Amino acid sequence: MSIALALVIFSANKIDEEVRLMVLFHTAGITSLTLLINGTSTKPLVDKLGIAKHSRVQENTIKQVCKVIHDETGKNIRELKSNKYLLFADWEKVDYLIGLKKFMKEVFQHTATGERARKNFREADTSGFLQQFFTEVVPTGRQEVKNEMRYRFLITLKGMYWYEYEKGQCAPMAALALIKSADTTIDEVGREIKDWELLESSLVHGWIISIFRKVKKWPVLGRLFTLVLYNKLSAAYDIGSTYLVCHAYAEEKLREIIEEDSVEFLEEIIRESNEQVELCKHFLTTNITEIFSEITRDIHTKKAAYVVLNRQLTIVNDFRKNGFIEENEFKLLSVKIEKMIYSLQVKSLYSKMPTLDEIIPNLPFFETIPKKALHNLIDNAKKTLIQAGEFLFKKGERAKGAYIILRGRAVETNEEGFTYEHEEGSIVGVQSLLTHINTNLTTSKAETVVYAAFLLKEYLPNLSENEEIRESLWRVSAPNLIKMNPRSFPSKFNILKYGRIQQFIELCDFKKYEYGAYLQISTGALLMRGSLSEVTNIQNTQVPTRSTYQALRFIDKKNPTPFIATGNPVTIVFHMCADLYYEWKSKHLPLSTAVDSVLEARHHAFSCDEESLFKDFHVFSHEDAIDLIQDSFEI
Numbered sequence: 087m088s089i090a091l092a093l094v095i096f097s098a099n100k101i102d103e104e105v106r107l108m109v110l111f112h113t114a115g116i117t118s119l120t121l122l123i124n125g126t127s128t129k130p131l132v133d134k135l136g137i138a139k140h141s142r143v144q145e146n147t148i149k150q151v152c153k154v155i156h157d158e159t160g161k162n163i164r165e166l167k168s169n170k171y172l173l174f175a176d177w178e179k180v181d182y183l184i185g186l187k188k189f190m191k192e193v194f195q196h197t198a199t200g201e202r203a204r205k206n207f208r209e210a211d212t213s214g215f216l217q218q219f220f221t222e223v224v225p226t227g228r229q230e231v232k233n234e235m236r237y238r239f240l241i242t243l244k245g246m247y248w249y250e251y252e253k254g255q256c257a258p259m260a261a262l263a264l265i266k267s268a269d270t271t272i273d274e275v276g277r278e279i280k281d282w283e284l285l286e287s288s289l290v291h292g293w294i295i296s297i298f299r300k301v302k303k304w305p306v307l308g309r310l311f312t313l314v315l316y317n318k319l320s321a322a323y324d325i326g327s328t329y330l331v332c333h334a335y336a337e338e339k340l341r342e343i344i345e346e347d348s349v350e351f352l353e354e355i356i357r358e359s360n361e362q363v364e365l366c367k368h369f370l371t372t373n374i375t376e377i378f379s380e381i382t383r384d385i386h387t388k389k390a391a392y393v394v395l396n397r398q399l400t401i402v403n404d405f406r407k408n409g410f411i412e413e414n415e416f417k418l419l420s421v422k423i424e425k426m427i428y429s430l431q432v433k434s435l436y437s438k439m440p441t442l443d444e445i446i447p448n449l450p451f452f453e454t455i456p457k458k459a460l461h462n463l464i465d466n467a468k469k470t471l472i473q474a475g476e477f478l479f480k481k482g483e484r485a486k487g488a489y490i491i492l493r494g495r496a497v498e499t500n501e502e503g504f505t506y507e508h509e510e511g512s513i514v515g516v517q518s519l520l521t522h523i524n525t526n527l528t529t530s531k532a533e534t535v536v537y538a539a540f541l542l543k544e545y546l547p548n549l550s551e552n553e554e555i556r557e558s559l560w561r562v563s564a565p566n567l568i569k570m571n572p573r574s575f576p577s578k579f580n581i582l583k584y585g586r587i588q589q590f591i592e593l594c595d596f597k598k599y600e601y602g603a604y605l606q607i608s609t610g611a612l613l614m615r616g617s618l619s620e621v622t623n624i625q626n627t628q629v630p631t632r633s634t635y636q637a638l639r640f641i642d643k644k645n646p647t648p649f650i651a652t653g654n655p656v657t658i659v660f661h662m663c664a665d666l667y668y669e670w671k672s673k674h675l676p677l678s679t680a681v682d683s684v685l686e687a688r689h690h691a692f693s694c695d696e697e698s699l700f701k702d703f704h705v706f707s708h709e710d711a712i713d714l715i716q717d718s719f720e721i
Contacts, residue, residue, distance in 0.1 A: 088113050152190050159186055228351075229276075235344075235351045237275050239359065242339055244268040246332035254392035256328040263288065263325055264332070279355070282329065282362035286369060289322040319374055323385055326370045333363050334583050341581045342676030367507075371495060371534060375510065382510055391430055399423045442467060442539050445490065445511060454558040459547045468540040472496075478514055478530040478538070485518035485526050487543040494536035499529050500570040506584065507533075514538070517563040517570075521549055522615060528570050557596045560658060564591045564614060567638060574638040575612075578677045589681050594660035599651035605659070606648055609667035612660040613637045616653015642671075 092113035096106045163180065166172055244265055251261035267281040337356055344352045375382055399420060406416040446452050446464055455463070469492075472478060478489050478496055489496075496508045498515070508514045514530050517523060519541075549556040565587040572580045579587070594612065599605055604621070613635055620633040634652065635641055651657035662670075665687065669680035 089117055148193065152193060156186065156190065159184070231348065232351050232354060233275050235348065236279065236355050236358075237272065239336060239340060239352075239355050240268050240272045240275070240279070240281075243281075243332055243336040244272075246335050247328065250328050250332060254396045255331075255389055257321070257324050257388075260321060260324040260328055264328060279358040279362055282366045282369075285325060285329065286365070289325070289369075290318045290373070320384060323370060323374050323382065326366050326374075327385065329366050330363060333359055338581060338583050338586065338678055339676075342578075342678055375493075375495075388430055392427065395423055395427050395430065399427075442469070442490075442492070445492070446539075446541075449490070449511070449513065451516075451555075451558045451562040454555050455547060463541060463545045466542055466545045468542070470538055470540060472532045472536040472538060474532050474534050474536075476532050478532065478536070479518075479526050481526050481529045483526050485515070485523050485543065487541045488516050488519050489514040489530070489538040489540050492537045492539060494532065494534040494538075496530055496532045496536050496538075498566075498570070499531070500527070502572065504570060504572060506566075506569055513562070516559075517566045519543055519546060519559060520563055520615075527567075553598070556598070560596060560614065560660075561591050564612065564660065567614065568612075571638050575640050579640065582678060586678050586681060589685065590666075590677070591660060593663050593666050593681065593684055595663060597659045597661060599653075599657045599659065601651060601654050601656070603651045603657075604648055605651065607641055607659075607661065609664055610662040610671075611641045612662075613639050613641055614658045614660060616651060616657030618649040618657060618659075619652050620647050621650050622647075 092110045095101060096110045098106070163177065166175075167177065247256075247261055247264040247268065250256050251258065256264075263285060267284045270284055271279055271281045337359065340352055340356075402411075402416060402419045402423065405411045406413070411419070442464055447460060452460060452463075467490075472494075481501060491508055491510055491512050491514060493510060496514055497505050498508060499505045508530075515526060515528065517528075518526055547555060549559065565584055568575055568579055568587055569584060582590070597605070599616075605618075615637050617637065618635045618641070637653070637658075663684070666680055666684045669675050669683045670677055673680070675683065
């Protein structure tokens with residue numbers, strides 16, 4: 087920058103030449119000395135002072151990552167040696183070309199343990215050097231580990247904020263505010279997490295909302311406050327809702343990858359996070375959803391519109407990438423869509439809360455019910471107002487139906503104390519709609535004043551006559567049954583958030599087996615109703631064994647032993663798809679990561695199908711052109 091400014095002055099002819107030469111000379115001299123002295127001495131000085139030194143926790147992490155890379159590389163090379171297309175490969179040169187040991191040795195020499203190990207081994211003894219480095223564990227203090235765990239949590243959280251923004255699930259200003267709160271908390275990583283308190287201080291002040299609460303129903307003043315505060319409250323809701331989603335996913339990710347000896351520290355960080363999450367929920371409930379719940383609908387509407395527009399932009403990009411449209415055509419199309427996206431960010435919708443007739447048809451499961459039967463269900467629904475602290479239903483009572491929350495918040499609890507929170511649009515006790523469940527399996531209580539519609543089970547269509555409705559209801563109910571029965575399923579399921587279990591269920595195949603039907607479980611399966619018995623072949627006759635599995639449970643069966651359905655009248659099973667089971671078990675990935683991997687692969691496959699359409703189009707067009715040219719030459 088200084089050289090550029092000096093050249094600007096040097097090129098100004100109105101300035102005396104001697105002055106111009108002096109400015110250029112001094113600037114060039116200072117810049118050259120800076121590069122020569124600072125450039126060569128800064129790194130050694132920083133290393134000597136230990137300013138950029140890795141912490142002991144970071145050093146152990148680097149060692150763990152490098153050991154995995156080292157072991158996986160060796161495993162990969164052993165697999166490649168058996169590849170018939172690589173029989174003549176020179177594996178010594180392969181080892182030399184990838185330079186793994188040299189790379190790791192250079193990495194390790196920048197750590198304290200590596201420096202000590204290097205003194206004990208000759209330069210050529212790389213294997214001994216690596217062995218000592220891998221086996222030596224750096225002792226760490228409790229506070230140091232805790233700080234490092236907090237740092238990992240905040241970095242994960244920061245990445246989730248950006249991911250939500252890229253998906254179009256939060257506005258740019260909301261993402262910037264959330265990332266800034268994470269950065270500020272990272273700067274004070276030695277203290278407890280207080281990120282929501284930082285965010286709340288920049289949002290609408292409570293005393294303003296208190297005034298708004300009082301004047302909201304006044305004809306003129308209430309409308310004026312609504313116009314003034316709408317965008318600020320929308321931004322606050324956008325920030326708060328994204329904050330809750332990202333904290334939940336960050337917790338889920340870390341629970342899956344953190345080793346057992348560090349779980350204690352992770353729990354402390356999650357406790358700090360949960361305290362902030364509760365403050366966020368309280369802010370959203372008392373300041374927005376209870377007094378201005380229309381904002382909830384507006385934010386959801388904008389998010390849905392943004393996803394659709396973003397998809398349109400992706401399609402236009404695909405057309406340009408495949409050469410179907412020219413650059414000027416691409417700009418014409420993309421600019422129009424980008425303008426729509428921008429207007430969406432600044433537009434105020436001022437929606438009204440939807441009626442029951444608008445809510446129910448758009449909910450999972452209910453969308454599969456025929457219109458006539460659905461209208462009959464809605465017409466017989468009982469709208470009710472439930473005060474905070476009152477029960478919606480209790481465990482053991484007769485299961486008459488399920489609640490759909492229109493306003494407020496309720497919590498559902500099982501006998502072991504596990505709780506799940508329900509908000510607007512949520513179905514409370516959906517599992518009670520299943521025909522074989524006669525009593526409530528859980529208890530639900532209103533946390534705030536709840537306005538809800540109670541859907542009576544008796545007005546549902548006969549599930550035995552409609553397999554599509556039966557499957558849809560089971561897919562909606564399965565996550566509730568899994569979360570509310572943690573002892574029946576592996577711990578890997580218990581740590582997953584509700585939304586993640588929904589994704590897992592969507593990747594499974596739903597099967598209904600009549601009593602006495604034979605089935606095979608080649609991958610894992612969720613037994614949701616009825617029972618299964620293993621069978622053995624005795625004198626060419628398949629006979630049930632004593633190994634019987636009762637619902638609810640997860641069956642992880644690798645051997646080809648067949649099963650017989652012994653549930654009366656039916657047995658319900660969700661079979662894991664083969665690619666999901668492979669990602670989880672064969673690749674040893676965390677379950678949530680396996681779900682993400684399969685979803686991403688299927689999305690990529692869908693994109694490839696689209697690209698193949700473009701390619702087919704081009705091949706057809708070029709062949710036609712060649713035919714036309716050949717025809718013209720013949721003529």
